[in-house]
Amino acid sequence: xxxxxxxxxxxxxxxxxxxxxxxxPTSFSIVEMLCAVYQTMRHDPKCPDDPERDIFVLxxxxxxxxxxxxxxxxxxxxxxxxxxxxxxxxxxxxxxDRTKVPxxxxxxxxLGHGIGLAVGMALAxxxxxxxxxVYTLIGDGESNEGxxxxxxxxxxxxxxxxxTVLYDNNNxxxxxxxxxxxxxxxxxxxxxAIEVDGHDLTALKRALAKPTDRPKVLVCNTVKGYGCKTxxxxxxxxxxxxxxxxELNKLLGELDARTV
Amino acid sequence: MxxxxxxxxxxLAATDDKLVVVLGDISVYMFNDFSQKFPARFFNMGICxxxxxxxxxxxxxxGLHPFVHTICPFITDRSIEQIKLDMCYNNxxxxxxxxxxxxxxxxxxxxxxxxxxxxxxxxLPGMEVxxxxxKREVDALIRSQYKNPKPTYYRLSDHPHAFETNLAFGKGxxxxxxxxxxxxxxxxxxxTNVMEACRDLPVNLVYFHTIKPIDRALIEQFRDTExxxxxxxxxxxxxxxxxxxxxxxxxxxxxxxCGWYGTVHDIRKRIGLDAAGIRAAVQALIEDRSQAA
Numbered sequence: 311x312x313x314x315x316x317x318x319x320x321x322x323x324x325x326x327x328x329x330x331x332x333x334x335p336t337s338f339s340i341v342e343m344l345c346a347v348y349q350t351m352r353h354d355p356k357c358p359d360d361p362e363r364d365i366f367v368l369x370x371x372x373x374x375x376x377x378x379x380x381x382x383x384x385x386x387x388x389x390x391x392x393x394x395x396x397x398x399x400x401x402x403x404x405x406x407d408r409t410k411v412p413x414x415x416x417x418x419x420x421l422g423h424g425i426g427l428a429v430g431m432a433l434a435x436x437x438x439x440x441x442x443x444v445y446t447l448i449g450d451g452e453s454n455e456g457x458x459x460x461x462x463x464x465x466x467x468x469x470x471x472x473x474t475v476l477y478d479n480n481n482x483x484x485x486x487x488x489x490x491x492x493x494x495x496x497x498x499x500x501x502x503a504i505e506v507d508g509h510d511l512t513a514l515k516r517a518l519a520k521p522t523d524r525p526k527v528l529v530c531n532t533v534k535g536y537g538c539k540t541x542x543x544x545x546x547x548x549x550x551x552x553x554x555x556x557e558l559n560k561l562l563g564e565l566d567a568r569t570v
Numbered sequence: 571m572x573x574x575x576x577x578x579x580x581x582l583a584a585t586d587d588k589l590v591v592v593l594g595d596i597s598v599y600m601f602n603d604f605s606q607k608f609p610a611r612f613f614n615m616g617i618c619x620x621x622x623x624x625x626x627x628x629x630x631x632x633g634l635h636p637f638v639h640t641i642c643p644f645i646t647d648r649s650i651e652q653i654k655l656d657m658c659y660n661n662x663x664x665x666x667x668x669x670x671x672x673x674x675x676x677x678x679x680x681x682x683x684x685x686x687x688x689x690x691x692x693x694l695p696g697m698e699v700x701x702x703x704x705k706r707e708v709d710a711l712i713r714s715q716y717k718n719p720k721p722t723y724y725r726l727s728d729h730p731h732a733f734e735t736n737l738a739f740g741k742g743x744x745x746x747x748x749x750x751x752x753x754x755x756x757x758x759x760x761x762t763n764v765m766e767a768c769r770d771l772p773v774n775l776v777y778f779h780t781i782k783p784i785d786r787a788l789i790e791q792f793r794d795t796e797x798x799x800x801x802x803x804x805x806x807x808x809x810x811x812x813x814x815x816x817x818x819x820x821x822x823x824x825x826x827x828c829g830w831y832g833t834v835h836d837i838r839k840r841i842g843l844d845a846a847g848i849r850a851a852v853q854a855l856i857e858d859r860s861q862a863a
Binding site: 408409415416417419420422423425426427428429430431432433434435437438456457460461463464467468 | 590610611613615616618620621623624625626627628629630631632633634651652655656659660661662
């Protein structure tokens, strides 16, 4: 595991322990995706409003803890700041608010909204004649929402080649409404769909860099709770749980041992 | 009013390269000249109202001045969460312009009737809500509001009134002030029927095109009268109720679907919103008051 990705996961666990809040497994599944995007897109943590920056929108807003820690890992703020996660008057809500947290481009939480906003942002970049790129990360559970597919249809019809979707294929809907063959589905909707190991930083960056003339969708195969066997083996139990002190030590130990 | 909307935004777009039009496959033919003059800023995006709002919010986030337009119930009732979150909560502005007000599509049945839009949108923080009644109002209020950073809702109708009104945003118009003990308050195109109904009755008559923010100062001037709100939608009564301790009644929609087809005039007559029905309601209130006195 990449050192930064491991640090981010450890901080996710620490913050969840201190705050008592956390969607840990879903936050763990997106760490490499976030790092791959932020290590390749144009952005400056010292100038988060840079008008020439690329844009990332976390559409599955309930993974905010992973997002905040990834932003801290990029230098937008300190990991320590995130310990106020979910507290009264904190900047760091359990769903991200763009007016409170530097680096957050859209306030999300209700599923199926961020991707449509991101389509509008990508279209705006085209209208404004800029080379800005727009990335959005959506969940497979989120993709039960019809608005995800509306947005994909619109993006494909407009041939938004500056628009990239990262689809977190972490099997979250196995007990409900699974989406089989997502790569084929996105391709059938007119996207340049690429299947990739969502925990392979190098493969993710390679897929992000691939030129295309259409919206690009990275179907990122991931594991909920990746890095800690206790989490990945018990995703429903840990869906929205924070570890107590003894559990924290166990999970940090598993992370050190790189168990999955 | 739709043609006026198109004419106004086409004229504005000539000097504002940030103005963008997004259609939900409605009024497309009407916008032909806009699409030919400004093809890079015209999008007939699809019949996907939720996404139309989300995309509009995204366009606004980058400093553009988007207009999104389609049929009223589909982009207001269906997309209320997108308006609430993507526009209002995110502080991304934009202009929502609808056609098919209340019973404009009477013949299409209750699926195409729209009367909750003003009431529900006025509850959203930061939203501006306009029930425009005339072509002059369409032109003036689009020009004054479209660039501001707030989400703004413009409700258009195929049956405008022809009266001169105060065209300032947030301001009402006093058509009659006779010092009468009863004041009729109304909004939007139904003004035509209200004016005919009240022409020779001893009442004050006040009109609004802006539902949010409501002209509270004007309402205060009539606080000592009994107010009869005559409106073919929900929202005006609730807005006037922001002023505390008023004596108010409502004459308008029944708590029922009005699925009788025909024209807007047929349905208005059935539910007492034609001039005769409104006149009867106003006279009944006047008689109630005189009996109470």
